Amino acid sequence: MAKLTARSEDYSKWYNELVVQADLAENSGVRGCMVIKPYGYAIWEKMKEELDRKFKETGHQNAYFPLFVPKSLFEAEEKNAEGFAKECAVVTHYRLKTDPNNPQKLIVDPDAKLEEELIVRPTSEAIIWSTYKNWVQSYRDLPILINQWANVVRWEMRTRLFLRTTEFLWQEGHTAHATSAEAVEETEKMIHVYANFVQNFMAVPVIKGLKTDSEKFAGAEETYCIEAMMQDGKALQAGTSHFLAQNFAKAFDVKFTNKEGKIEYAWATSWGVSTRLMGALIMAHSDDKGLVLPPLLAPIQVVIVPIFRNEEQLAEIDNVVFDIKAKLESKGISVKYDNDDQNKPGWKFAEYELKGVPIRLAIGPKDLENKSVEVARRDNLTKEVQPLENLDTYIDELLKTIQTDIYTKAKDFQQDNITKVDTYEEFKKVLQEKGGFISAHWDGTPEEEEKIKQDTKATIRCIPLENPLEDGVSLISGKKSIQRVIFAKSY
């Protein structure tokens, strides 16, 4: 394998190389669409599994709605339609035929033109709320708490593996409620579910907050988000939860009779995370040797590499390792024993470092004599010798320690790179020299927000939910402000 470009040299190049070399994903023959390779997909599956468990725990059920949205439904909620119109893949025909000029080739059959074009869903509010219309008559039919795992398509001009692709995989929750308060509660509940997952499983600290009106979801009244900091100091929006008020209910005429016998429109939320989380996971922890995976999401948690000169030595090592492997697996730890004799141990060490396997055990003839094993941690690259006795307990604990340590390291980095500034001069200086997140006062207007974006490319990532009130003056207009918001350049 080729050596990765160093992060310090070219962070963006490092990322692109890492995704491909670690077998996570690659570009496909379809513009802007990726192939998620088995190792990358195995990590995504672990994310899905845990998120799905959390959704069900909070009372949601999965369902499935059509890939296509007829144009008339798509355009029903005006703001949502406007927000996505410029990036829609459109199906216009339903048949191909043999090219009369070239019988080896196919052409679109002009006789098979659709009366109404179909939009490949960029998000499913429209198709889902047109369905909910028939499900809701009375307050007894509410709430509807549904999630969908699906692919969506947004025609992106500049794409990057996992971070921004034309097609991506995601889950989208779509709930309907009898009251505004209940819908707001749901919106907030789900942003907390996301924050817990990203922090506890992905080991990525986040800031929970509200989007400003210019950054919120098209069709939402409020967008809650979690913002994560990458190692280059840029922000990555890792999940969003939208309070949609009655916008979609009005667009699709979803009404119900409330407890008092009055007819009302239903209240909506939607919330989603996507394969973008893979990008966050990679960029938050990995280093110049490759991936660093938190144990809770690692497809292989422990790899065992035998060090041997001949068949006899390997046979002896095999014996001991089968026992170690069985014990670890009985504790629910996933283990790979790589006793392939084509590749040298050094090659294997580099390979599993690239793949981010949290713990590597190396065992040779001397270890057999000493009844010990070399234990190497991927996260901090330390090594130590451990007795074989009670190794399973030791590894089990070590995996927990690594999970915590990876989070702590990322949390320290985040804290060190949130800078409070009070003047626009300072803002620009910090952004250019140090980067990271900037905590500053803002006057609440889209004008000041836009001016800062034009000048510096930094946007307001969020108004943090857990925000201390603090009097101040805004960066440009100098108007009074009662709280700081988070600015950053972002992915």
Add this chain to the structure above:
Amino acid sequence: MAKLTARSEDYSKWYNELVVQADLAENSGVRGCMVIKPYGYAIWEKMKEELDRKFKETGHQNAYFPLFVPKSLFEAEEKNAEGFAKECAVVTHYRLKTDPNNPQKLIVDPDAKLEEELIVRPTSEAIIWSTYKNWVQSYRDLPILINQWANVVRWEMRTRLFLRTTEFLWQEGHTAHATSAEAVEETEKMIHVYANFVQNFMAVPVIKGLKTDSEKFAGAEETYCIEAMMQDGKALQAGTSHFLAQNFAKAFDVKFTNKEGKIEYAWATSWGVSTRLMGALIMAHSDDKGLVLPPLLAPIQVVIVPIFRNEEQLAEIDNVVFDIKAKLESKGISVKYDNDDQNKPGWKFAEYELKGVPIRLAIGPKDLENKSVEVARRDNLTKEVQPLENLDTYIDELLKTIQTDIYTKAKDFQQDNITKVDTYEEFKKVLQEKGGFISAHWDGTPEEEEKIKQDTKATIRCIPLENPLEDGVSLISGKKSIQRVIFAKSY
């Protein structure tokens, strides 16, 4: 809820009503596309989970490939392209814009026409083999054993919920091998995996066989299939596994250096099952009262209904039921306690019969006195009183018995409805009067096959794998034949 049409009256109407009334799926606002509702999706999730486990057990990994196939890739394997060209949804544009004549509406932006059209995948051989080209250089890169869970689109003119929909969910395995023998072995292995799943989990007996050339997959050398019998005697193809030989490797130039240093094309298989299995599950077991679900796929295995006159009685029953529920759940049994006081017990009984919950427990004041409970089986509608003592063990065993009994009943029905015939007269008479599968001699020509299809609408479902050799003469041409094949009308 409305009463279901009886199967004897109108089988097809019964099916359509059942799917909707049992909350499994419904038609959507998109032509030919369905909404899979939470209860239906929960059954599909159980199928997925078990199939996924079996795929991984047999060495496969999941991955994900793009939804879109550029036309030039789509047409590369000629037979495959020909087979699907007439039912392709085609994306031709990537943007909408505001209608200048009606600013509330959107129109397709003619400036955003794609240079090359994109086909929404009807199956993924083309996109996957164009990817494998870059993954395979040496025999050491083989085999590739990949599965994908995905949605696919085939533009169907006549659609029916689960059985035939324009968009459906499925899994598609796509493997690449160094030798023909290994690919054939894989093809056969997977048809056995499917047969085991359908028989042991869905409790639906199947016949494993080979498709005739006129019925095989477009682009395959051989198609293996499993054929299930529905209660109306018609056949439903429940899964297929294709030996693709080197057809796709040649179309996409996937070559490798073999152990002897020679360059060869890789050998391929593909195999899939879809949400069509839901149709098979429903039609194989259900009755005029609703669904009958085998316990291994039932989202709710046991429902408990309290019989009470007042709050005090309900409180006493609650106490006992919480204990029963905990004990059953500790055995891994999924239990719903429906102590809602809006609906009467009779309503609940009918509701859970409609939903196919395998076991219903009813418990009232008299049962409390006697320390007993009424146990009702959904499959055969029998009831009995059981002591509360050791109820969990009893229920656990009963679920296994029900699973077996449902299979046995379906197997008996299948056996009773496979008829051997030796003349074409008899063939037509049996098909018309009794229906079911017909086991008969065939001369091996597409001409005789086609003639029978034209005359009777029955097709050759398969040439059974476990087929005794038997000399005979074919139905129409009177030519010699060495084995019988299975004819039937089919879904």
